[in-house]
Structures are given as structure tokens and as C-alpha cells.
Amino acid sequence: MLSRTVRATLKRQLSKRCLAKATVPCAVRQFATKTSANAKEIYTKLSDSNDPARNKFFQYSWGSWLKDDQFKKKQRETFFSIEGLTSFLNGVNSLRETEAGLLAQPKHHKNLFVLQNNLTDALLGSKEDNLMVTSIASIHEGKHHRIYKVTLSSGKDLVLRIPYKLDSDAAISAKIKSEVATMDFLDLKLKLQVPKILAYGPDRTNEVGTPFILQEFIPGDLLMKKWHPLVPDSESTDKELRSVIDPIAKFQDDLLKLTFTKFGSLYFYNDVKPELQKDEPYEAGEEEETDFALRNRWRIGASVEKQFTKDKRKLPQSVVDEYNGPWDASNPSALMTSVAEIELENAKNKLAIADADAGEVTDKELLKNQIKTFEHLKQIGPSLLNSKSKSIQNVEELFKPRLYVPDLDPLNVIEKPDGKTYFVDFEGSTIKPFILTSYPNFVAYQGAKVYNLQQDIPGYQEMDPVEKQQYEFMYYKTRNERIWEIELNKYRHDLIAVASPHIKVLKSPYLQALDLKDPKDYLYVEGSIIQLQTMWDAYIANELVKPQEQGNNDFPVKYDEKFLHQYQQDLNDHQLSTASSPFGATSGWIPQDMFDTLKEQGIIVDLGDGNYKIETDKVLENPPKESD
Numbered sequence: 001m002l003s004r005t006v007r008a009t010l011k012r013q014l015s016k017r018c019l020a021k022a023t024v025p026c027a028v029r030q031f032a033t034k035t036s037a038n039a040k041e042i043y044t045k046l047s048d049s050n051d052p053a054r055n056k057f058f059q060y061s062w063g064s065w066l067k068d069d070q071f072k073k074k075q076r077e078t079f080f081s082i083e084g085l086t087s088f089l090n091g092v093n094s095l096r097e098t099e100a101g102l103l104a105q106p107k108h109h110k111n112l113f114v115l116q117n118n119l120t121d122a123l124l125g126s127k128e129d130n131l132m133v134t135s136i137a138s139i140h141e142g143k144h145h146r147i148y149k150v151t152l153s154s155g156k157d158l159v160l161r162i163p164y165k166l167d168s169d170a171a172i173s174a175k176i177k178s179e180v181a182t183m184d185f186l187d188l189k190l191k192l193q194v195p196k197i198l199a200y201g202p203d204r205t206n207e208v209g210t211p212f213i214l215q216e217f218i219p220g221d222l223l224m225k226k227w228h229p230l231v232p233d234s235e236s237t238d239k240e241l242r243s244v245i246d247p248i249a250k251f252q253d254d255l256l257k258l259t260f261t262k263f264g265s266l267y268f269y270n271d272v273k274p275e276l277q278k279d280e281p282y283e284a285g286e287e288e289e290t291d292f293a294l295r296n297r298w299r300i301g302a303s304v305e306k307q308f309t310k311d312k313r314k315l316p317q318s319v320v321d322e323y324n325g326p327w328d329a330s331n332p333s334a335l336m337t338s339v340a341e342i343e344l345e346n347a348k349n350k351l352a353i354a355d356a357d358a359g360e361v362t363d364k365e366l367l368k369n370q371i372k373t374f375e376h377l378k379q380i381g382p383s384l385l386n387s388k389s390k391s392i393q394n395v396e397e398l399f400k401p402r403l404y405v406p407d408l409d410p411l412n413v414i415e416k417p418d419g420k421t422y423f424v425d426f427e428g429s430t431i432k433p434f435i436l437t438s439y440p441n442f443v444a445y446q447g448a449k450v451y452n453l454q455q456d457i458p459g460y461q462e463m464d465p466v467e468k469q470q471y472e473f474m475y476y477k478t479r480n481e482r483i484w485e486i487e488l489n490k491y492r493h494d495l496i497a498v499a500s501p502h503i504k505v506l507k508s509p510y511l512q513a514l515d516l517k518d519p520k521d522y523l524y525v526e527g528s529i530i531q532l533q534t535m536w537d538a539y540i541a542n543e544l545v546k547p548q549e550q551g552n553n554d555f556p557v558k559y560d561e562k563f564l565h566q567y568q569q570d571l572n573d574h575q576l577s578t579a580s581s582p583f584g585a586t587s588g589w590i591p592q593d594m595f596d597t598l599k600e601q602g603i604i605v606d607l608g609d610g611n612y613k614i615e616t617d618k619v620l621e622n623p624p625k626e627s628d
Contacts, residue, residue, distance in 0.1 A: 062141040062162075064595045065260065066588035070610030078162040085160065088112070088199070089152065091483060093127055095119060101291040103188070105270050109199075112206035115184065118196040123216055125154025127592035131159045138161070144427060156216035158198065161376025162210055169319045171309035172211050173202040175427055178304045181211060182403075185266055185298055187610045189291075193422045194253055198260075199611035209501040217419060218422045223413035227442065230476045241483055247294040247421045248440065252408060256492060257282055259283050260431045263335055264300040276326065285365060301327050305407070306432040307339050307514050314353065315346050332399050332433045333382045333447070334509045340377035343513060347371045369570070373522040376529050377509055380556045385435060385506050391542045393497040398435040405429045408440040423532035432480035434495050435503065438511050443484040445477040502544060520574045525531050529557060577596045580613065 048054070060076035088110070095109060096119045105112035124131065132153035140147035148160040161174050180200045187190045195216040204210050227244045231237055259268040260282045269277060280289070281300045289295045302308070323342040327334045349372040354362035386392070387399045405426055412425035440446060450456050450471060457471050489496045498502060508528035516522070534540070536555045539545045547553045578584040590598070598604040605615045 007076055015524040052232055054521050058136065060141060060146075061592060063589050063592050063612075064581065064589070064612075066604075066612045066614070068468065072610075075166055076141070076146070076164040078164070079210065080160075080212065081163060081209035082136065085136075085150070087205075089131055089133055089150070089206055092124065092130075092131060092198075096127055103297065105268055106200075108266060110207050111203075112199055112201040112208065113180075113201045115180075115197050118198050118216075118412065121454075122200065122309050123156060123158070123196060125156050129154050143418070148199055149307070150214075158194065159215050161219045167309045168313045168317065171304075171312065174302065174307065175304045176200055176202045176213060176268055177271045178210055178301070179426050179429065181266045181268045181271070181298055182426045183215075184268075186255075186426070188297075189294060190254060190258065190603045192251065193420055193595065194426070195422065195424055200238065201344070214442075218414045218416065218424065220414040220416040220422070223410035223415050223421065227410045227416075229442070229480055230473065232472075233479075238483070241480060242487075245443065245483055245487055247478075248408050248410070248413065249484065249491060251421075251423055252405075252488075253491035255403045255405060256434065256495070258403070260300060260329070260403070262300045262326045262329055263332065263401050263430075263432050264302060265304045266298050266403075267301045269296050269299050272299045272455070276301055300431060302326060303335075303430050304428055305432075306428045307512070307516075308342060312342070313344055315342075315349050316517075319349070323396075329401050332387055334383070335432055335436060336381040336384060337378060339510060339513050340381050341373050343516075344371060346373040346379060347374060363519075370522045373526045373529075376515075376557045377513060377525060380509065380529055380532070383548060383556050384510065385503070386543055386546045387433075391544055392435075392500075392503070395497075397431040397494050398497060401431045402434050403429065404434070404437045407438070409442050411442075435498055436507060436510060438514075439481065439484060443480045445481045447477065447539045448474055449476040449478045450480075451478060502535075502539070505535070506539065506544060518574075518578075520570075523571045523574055527571060530559065530564070530567070532546060533557075 023225050046269045051259065058077055058079045060078075065072050071129050081302060091400050092114075095107065095114050095116060097116045103117055121127065130153075133150060134153050137149045137151075138146065139149045144166065145161045145163050148162070150158045150160050152158070160349075163176070165172075167175070175181045176198075180197050182193050183197055186194045187196060195218055195579070197213060197215045199214045201208055201210070206212075223244055226240070228240065231240065261280060265279065276299055281298050289297075302321065302324040303326065310322055320342065322339045323345070323361055327333075327338070350362065351364060351367040351371070352366055354367070387395065389395050392398065404475065405423075407425045408423070408562060409425075414422045414424060416422065447528050453460050453471060453475050458472040460468065460471060466582075485496070485499045486501070505528075508531070512521075512528050516525075533555050537543070537553070540547060540553045548556055581588070583590055590604075595604065599606070599612075603615055604612050606612055
């Protein structure tokens with residue numbers, strides 16, 4: 001276990017040397033091979049496929065992990081055929097539409113798909129030009145994608161997005177198909193400012209050689225540059241914070257205006273099963289879409305919400321397909337139950353693999369505990385949040401199917417020089433009840449609320465600086481979430497019931513299951529279920545939850561003292577372990593420039609096989625200098 005002094009020293013080094021790099025994506029770095037502040041950019045010629053430097057152009061370089069570093073970097077390699085991409089773009093003029101106003105389904109072309117309506121002069125340049133690719137540069141290595149900027153001979157720029165190999169091929173394919181259809185829907189139906197898609201490949205059988213999305217390049221600055229969540233209160237603070245929160249809240253309001261006919265995710269008409277093609281996707285006021293050009297363009301299919309794909313590589317796709325929808329609009333509790341069921345099947349499958357393979361290094365006890373927790377979640381799921389409750393304001397509106405974008409974040413918003421804001425990341429978007437959504441991560445706060453430091457915290461003025469900082473952090477996070485709720489109330493007063501503390505507590509088991517980052521995070525799911533037990537009778541009396549059956553108001557999950565005692569011990573151990581790790585919050589990931597520095601100082605020690613450890617004695621020998 002790391003001492004408090006060691007943790008504090010590493011925390012200071014992290015904040016002084018790379019906090020900005022850890023929270024703001026690299027929007028200016030030109031090539032993937034520039035791995036630290038002192039590294040040189042490395043170039044490769046588009047025409048030279050044998051250039052030894054070319055491999056580095058595809059390799060992940062934005063950070064390193066303390067555990068399984070080689071494997072995790074291998075997952076994030078983004079090899080693609082530069083020749084195949086240039087060949088496609090050189091011949092793209094032949095795919096331009098000849099009939100004005102045509103809105104056909106994406107055109108299948110050499111195992112990729114082209115949105116012909118977006119092959120315009122504005123995005124590609126004149127049709128008379130013979131398009132050539134003049135340069136390709138890596139501009140961002142994100143959590144799930146690598147972003148390349150492609151410059152054409154016409155002077156136009158495009159963005160090539162390539163997903164990391166973190167999920168199964170089927171999951172990656174479904175996510176690409178759904179994200180492209182969602183962006184197309186936001187552009188054509190809702191008229192929102194999102195990049196236009198030119199082409200996409202859902203698998204690696206196309207001439208680019210990898211799953212990809214090719215889309216419009218949006219010049220400008222990330223809205224994140226304006227986001228200072230821990231800024232002290234002043235006369236200008238509210239205005240500064242709202243300059244970031246307001247455009248995101250307005251975009252969410254635009255998403256919420258349309259209601260759908262099912263729960264699931266959006267796809268193009270031809271990308272869903274035939275039995276799903278007959279159903280209209282949204283309520284247009286009539287039986288069919290009133291805009292003839294948009295009829296039969298989109299349909300609702302299986303959900304691509306992250307919990308149906310994340311960490312499911314070993315789960316057979318046939319099993320995944322049993323639980324990922326779509327679901328009838330009259331059965332919202334099926335969403336919560338399905339999340340419990342797929343996690344339950346995933347844990348059982350891992351345990352079966354471990355039992356069958358003596359060489360499999362697996363914590364079987366951990367898997368058994370996960371199974372027990374997800375069985376509990378499955379038990380309680382149908383009872384949570386009564387969709388007919390008279391105690392929930394506008395309950396029918398809260399349970400209607402609406403489009404939810406999980407990554408509404410200033411990191412994914414580009415502000416153009418003319419002031420317009422474009423939203424650029426729609427991976428994992430899904431249609432679900434608004435009551436089952438969570439606040440955007442940049443404003444969400446689940447800790448203790450502090451609304452006024454002087455009034456809420458006795459003795460605040462007499463505290464030492466470290467204690468004061470802890471309470472100030474809670475106050476700033478509370479303040480930011482409160483501003484978000486004020487904006488939500490301004491735009492959608494009919495949906496403001498989601499801000500109720502009781503609603504937040506009731507949906508917490510479901511949301512915790514959607515946010516599993518560590519194998520032991522099942523403990524937070526279990527904890528949120530246990531928390532409900534003390535308030536269950538009151539929730540039943542107020543019809544906030546549904547009883548298991550007529551006349552049976554008992555809490556759905558049975559706990560005994562032995563279980564609760566062991567749970568508390570396991571939770572304490574997990575929280576202590578997480579708090580003791582200086583990089584626990586990033587799952588052991590460290591920005592590359594900091595990793596290199598700590599390794600040079602002997603603080604990070606190479607154990608071989610892509611594993612490293614923190615040498616605590618070295619931390620104290622190398623305290624950060626004030627100039628760092």
C-alpha cells in the first residue's frame with residue numbers, strides 16, 4: 001500500500017506535469033510517433049509502403065499502462081491501407097449523385113458504404129477536379145478511436161475515424177452502422193450541427209482495410225478550452241461556466257423533442273432485420289414520415305449502448321443478441337433487466353471458461369460474487385421505477401423513448417470561428433426513457449452535496465488548507481451539477497423530475513451497472529441495491545416502485561448479516577486499494593510524457609512483459625520542483 005506522503009507526491013507530479021494533457025485531447029499533434037514533449041515528429045511518404053517509419057504512424061503513443069501495457073497498445077493499433085484510402089478518394093467523383101435531391105440508402109461500393117448525398121463541392125471541392133490525397137496526419141488518440149486528418153488536392157480536409165480493437169468484430173460493426181445512421185438522422189431530420197458522413201466501412205473487408213468512418217472536418221477549437229470546473233466563484237464565474245453548459249444543454253433539448261416507437265438504437269433501413277423494417281422509428285404525427293425524401297431511411301434495431309458490447313468479446317454473439325433489444329415502448333423495465341441479464345451471462349461464461357481451462361488465470365471467487373450481484377439486479381430490476389406512478393411528475397413523458405447521447409461533453413464539441421458549435425461523437429447512442437439516463441460526465445456528481453461552504457460546513461474557516469480544498473471540490477462539483485439542472489428545468493420543465501434525489505437513488509443500481517470500469521465495481525451495484533432496502537416501504541407506499549406481486553411489498557432481495565458484513569469488508573478493501581493507487585482513477589493509464597519522466601527517475605520500474613510498478617522510495621527521492 002502506498003503511504004499518504006507518496007500518494008500526495010505523485011498527485012503533485014501529475015497535476016504539475018500533465019494534468020492538461022490528461023484531460024484535453026491532443027488537437028495539435030501531427031503524428032502518432034511524437035510520444036513526449038521532447039520527441040520529434042516522424043514522417044512517412046504516402047507513396048512508400050515499405051518506409052520503416054510507417055508502422056509508427058499507426059501505433060498508439062498517447063500513454064502507457066502499468067499493467068498489460070503491450071496488449072493494451074496492441075488493441076489500439078490502427079493499421080489501415082493508405083493506398084486503399086487514396087484509391088477510393090481518387091475515384092470518389094464517379095460516385096457523386098446525378099439526380100438532384102436523391103436520398104437513397106447508403107450505396108454499397110467495394111465492401112464499404114457511401115452517402116452519395118454528402119459527396120458535395122462543399123466537402124470535396126469541384127467535381128471537375130481529379131482528387132488526390134496530399135497528406136494524412138494523426139491529430140488525436142482518444143479513448144475509443146484514432147483520428148486522422150486527410151488533406152485533398154482540392155484544399156478540402158476530411159476526418160478518418162478508426163475504432164480501436166476493444167470489442168468484438170460484430171460489436172464494432174454494429175456501433176459504426178448505428179453511429180453513422182444517428183449522425184445522418186441528426187443532420188437530415190433534426191437539422192443539428194454535426195459532421196456529414198461521406199463513407200464508412202463496418203468491417204475490414206473494404207479497400208481501406210479496417211472499420212472506419214470518413215466524415216467532414218470541422219475547423220475550430222474544442223469547447224473544453226473554456227471549461228474550468230473548479231474555478232472559484234466571482235462575478236464572471238456563472239457566465240464562464242454557462243458558456244460551456246448552455247450549448248450542450250440546448251443540444252440535449254433538441255435531441256429530446258422527438259419521441260420514438262421503441263427502445264434500441266438507430267440504423268439505416270437496410271441494416272436491421274426484415275421483421276424490424278416494417279415499423280416506423282419515430283412519431284411523426286402521421287403513420288408515415290411526412291418528408292417523402294426521408295421515408296424508410298431509418299429504423300430501430302439492437303441497442304449499441306456500451307454495456308452490450310464492453311468486455312463481451314468472449315460471449316457468443318448469439319447470447320448478446322438475446323438481450324440487446326430492441327424493446328417495446330410499453331416495457332421500459334426490460335432495459336434494466338437486460339443489462340442485468342447480459343452481465344450475468346458474461347460472468348457465467350467467464351467462469352465456465354475458467355473451469356474448463358486449468359491454465360486460465362482467473363479469480364473464480366470474484367466471478368461468483370459478480371454472478372450473485374447481477375442476480376440481485378435481475379431480481380430488483382422489474383420493481384424499480386414505476387412507470388405508472390402518480391407520485392412522479394409527468395411520469396409518462398419521462399418514460400417515452402427518446403434519443404440519448406452518452407458523450408455530451410465539451411471534449412466532443414468544436415466551436416468554429418463564427419461561434420457555431422458542432423457535436424462530433426455519437427458512439428453508443430441509444431433510444432431509452434429519459435428517466436433512465438445520466439447527466440453528462442463533465443457535470444455529473446455523485447458525492448456529498450455542498451451548496452454553501454460557510455453555512456453547510458461547520459468550522460470551515462478554521463480548517464487547514466488541505467481540508468478546505470476537499471470541501472471546495474465538493475462545492476464546485478455541486479455547483480456545476482446544479483447549473484446543469486437549472487438549464488434542464490429551463491428547457492424541459494416537464495422532465496425535471498429526474499433531478500429528484502429519490503429518482504437518482506432508485507435508478508442507481510442500473511446506472512452503476514452501466515459504468516463498470518473495474519471487475520470489482522460490481523460492489524457499487526450491490527451497494528446501491530442495499531441502499532434501497534431501508535427506504536423500500538416508503539417507496540412502495542408512494543408508488544415510486546412496483547411490488548413483486550399483488551400484496552407482496554417485501555424487498556425483492558434477501559440479505560443476511562453474514563453477507564452484508566462480507567460485502568462491507570470487500571467494499572472497504574476495494575476503495576482502499578483504489579485510493580492507494582496514484583493512477584487508480586485512470587485504471588493505471590499514464591500520459592506518455594509523464595510516464596517517460598517517472599521511468600527516467602526510477603519511480604516507474606519495468607517488470608517485463610508490459611508490466612510496471614511504482615517504486616515508492618524513489619518518489620520521495622525525486623519530489624517535483626516548483627518549475628516543473
